[in-house]
Amino acid sequence: MSFASWTAFRYLKSSRENRFFSWITFLSLFGLAIGVAALIVVLSVINGFEYELRNRFLQANAHIMAYRxxxxxxxxxxxxxxxxxxxxxxxxxxxxxxxxxxxxxxxxxxxxxxxxxxxxxxxxxxxxxxxxxxxxxxxxxxxxxxxxxxxxxxxxxxxxxxxxxxxxxxxxxxxxxxxxxxxxxxxxxxxxxxxxxxxxxxxxxxxxxxxxxxxxxxxxxxxxxxxxxxxxxxxxxxxxxxxxxxxxxxxxxxxLSFREWQSYNRPLFEAMERERTVIALIVAMVVIVAGFNILTTVFVSVSQKQRDISILKALGARNRQIMGLFLVQSLCIGIGGSIVGAILAGGISYVLEHYPFIDLPEPYFLKSLPVHYSAEVYLGVAGAASLVCLLAGLYPAYVASRVVPTEGIAGTGQAL
Structure with missing residues (x-):
C-alpha cells in the first residue's frame, strides 16, 4: 500500500478527536449512496419498460411483414x-x-x-x-x-x-x-x-x-x-x-411492400429514449449534490489536518503525495457510497419486481413497473459517481498541497 493510501485510510478511521468529521463522512457517503441508488433504479425501470415492450412486441409481431x-x-x-x-x-x-x-x-x-x-x-x-x-x-x-x-x-x-x-x-x-x-x-x-x-x-x-x-x-x-x-x-x-x-x-x-416491427412502434421507443436521457440528467443532480458534500468533507479534513500536513511535509513528503492523500480519501468515500448505493438499488429493484404494489393506469402498455437488471447500468453509475467524488476532491487536495510547513505548525487549530 502506498504512503497516500495508507495515510488516507488512517484519516478516515474514527477517533475521539475527529468524531464530528466521522459523522460528516458517513452522511456524505450515505447521501451519495441515495443518489446512486435513485439513478440506478430509475434507469433500471426505464430499461425494463423498453426491454419488456420490445420482447412483447416481438412475440406479438413478426420481425418483417411482406404484403401487397x-x-x-x-x-x-x-x-x-x-x-x-x-x-x-x-x-x-x-x-x-x-x-x-x-x-x-x-x-x-x-x-x-x-x-x-x-x-x-x-x-x-x-x-x-x-x-x-x-x-x-x-x-x-x-x-x-x-x-x-x-x-x-x-x-x-x-x-x-x-x-x-x-x-x-x-x-x-x-x-x-x-x-x-x-x-x-x-x-x-x-x-x-x-x-x-x-x-x-x-x-x-x-x-x-x-x-x-x-x-x-x-x-x-x-x-x-x-x-x-x-x-x-x-x-x-x-x-x-x-x-x-x-x-x-x-x-x-x-x-412487394415490407414493414419491419420497429416501424410499428418507433415513436414510442424514440420517446422512451428521450425520457431516459432527461430523467437521468435530473436524477443525476442528486449525485452532483452529493459530490459537493464530498468536497465539503474533504475541506473539513484538510482544515483539521493542517498540522499533520505540515509535519509530513517537514519530513519530506512532496506536494504530489499530499494531494494524492486527499484524492484517495475522496475516492474512498465515492467508492464506498457507490457500493452501498448499488446494494440499495438492488434491494429496491427486487421489491418492485416481486411485489408489484404500483399499478400503472390505462394509457400505459404494461400493468406494473418492470425492472431490468443491467451490469452496464450498475457499473456505469457507480463509476460516474466515483469520478464525481474524485473531481470534487481536486481543489481541497490542491489547497492541502500548498500548505507551508512552518505556517501549518504555527497555525495549529486554525481553519483554512
Whole structure:
C-alpha cells in the first residue's frame, strides 16, 4: 500500500478527536449512496419498460411483414420459397397470414376486433406464440383445421378462435362458449358466423389483448371469401435488430411492400429514449449534490489536518503525495457510497419486481413497473459517481498541497 493510501485510510478511521468529521463522512457517503441508488433504479425501470415492450412486441409481431395492398398476395408458398432461398443466412422462417378488421358479437355486446388468420405450425418457425396462449393446445386445434382442409375434409360447422384476454372480458364469454363474427360482403347485409372460443391470447399489451381474434388460415380464407389469397407473409429473422436493413434489401429486390416491427412502434421507443436521457440528467443532480458534500468533507479534513500536513511535509513528503492523500480519501468515500448505493438499488429493484404494489393506469402498455437488471447500468453509475467524488476532491487536495510547513505548525487549530 502506498504512503497516500495508507495515510488516507488512517484519516478516515474514527477517533475521539475527529468524531464530528466521522459523522460528516458517513452522511456524505450515505447521501451519495441515495443518489446512486435513485439513478440506478430509475434507469433500471426505464430499461425494463423498453426491454419488456420490445420482447412483447416481438412475440406479438413478426420481425418483417411482406404484403401487397390492397389486392393481397396470391401464391404465398412461391414467395416463401423465394425469400428463404435468397436470404438463407437472415431468414429463419416465413408464414402466411390474413389481417382483417370486423365486428364481434356476443349477446347484446358488439365490439370492433382485429381478426388474424394464422398457420400455427409455420408461425412457430417465425415467432413462437406458445407462451402467450392458454391453453397451449388451442394452437393445435387451429392447426388441425388446416390439416383437415388439406386432406379434403369439410370445414367444421363451428370453427375455433382464440380471443385476446381483454376481449374475452369485454364480450363477457368464457373458453368453450361461442361468439359471432361479422364478415363484410358486397351485399347490403353482412354475413354472420358462429365461432367457438378454444383459448385466450395474453401478450400483456392491452391494444392487442383487447382486440385480437386469432383463427386458422383456412377458416379466415373461407370466412372472408379470399380464395387462395392472403394478406401477406410474416418473416422471422435470426437477428431481430437487423430488421430495417433486411427489409430495405427485400424491398429493392421484390415487387412487394415490407414493414419491419420497429416501424410499428418507433415513436414510442424514440420517446422512451428521450425520457431516459432527461430523467437521468435530473436524477443525476442528486449525485452532483452529493459530490459537493464530498468536497465539503474533504475541506473539513484538510482544515483539521493542517498540522499533520505540515509535519509530513517537514519530513519530506512532496506536494504530489499530499494531494494524492486527499484524492484517495475522496475516492474512498465515492467508492464506498457507490457500493452501498448499488446494494440499495438492488434491494429496491427486487421489491418492485416481486411485489408489484404500483399499478400503472390505462394509457400505459404494461400493468406494473418492470425492472431490468443491467451490469452496464450498475457499473456505469457507480463509476460516474466515483469520478464525481474524485473531481470534487481536486481543489481541497490542491489547497492541502500548498500548505507551508512552518505556517501549518504555527497555525495549529486554525481553519483554512
Amino acid at each position: 395492398y390492397p389486392a393481397g398476395m396470391s401464391n404465398p408458398e412461391k414467395w416463401s420459397k423465394i425469400i428463404e432461398r435468397d436470404f438463407p443466412d437472415e431468414v429463419r422462417g416465413t408464414s402466411p397470414f390474413i389481417h382483417y378488421e370486423t365486428m364481434a358479437k356476443s349477446g347484446s355486446i358488439m365490439q370492433g376486433v382485429l381478426v388474424r388468420g394464422i398457420a400455427p405450425k409455420q408461425r412457430e418457425a417465425v415467432q413462437s406464440m406458445q407462451n402467450l396462449i392458454d391453453p397451449p393446445t388451442a394452437l393445435a386445434v387451429l392447426q388441425q383445421e388446416i390439416d383437415d382442409e388439406a386432406a379434403g375434409k369439410p370445414e367444421p360447422e363451428t370453427p375455433a378462435v382464440i380471443l385476446g384476454s381483454g376481449l374475452l372480458g369485454i364480450l363477457n364469454v368464457k373458453v368453450g362458449e361461442t361468439i359471432h363474427l361479422i364478415a363484410p360482403t358486397e351485399n347490403r347485409f353482412s354475413d354472420m358466423k358462429r365461432f367457438k372460443v378454444v383459448g385466450t391470447y395474453n401478450s400483456g399489451l392491452k391494444h392487442y389483448d383487447n382486440r385480437l381474434v386469432a383463427m386458422s388460415l383456412s377458416s379466415a380464407r373461407s370466412f372472408f371469401h379470399m380464395g387462395d389469397t392472403v394478406t401477406g407473409l410474416e418473416i422471422g429473422l435470426n437477428d431481430a435488430d437487423r430488421s430495417p436493413q433486411v427489409a430495405r434489401l427485400m424491398e429493392e429486390k421484390y415487387n
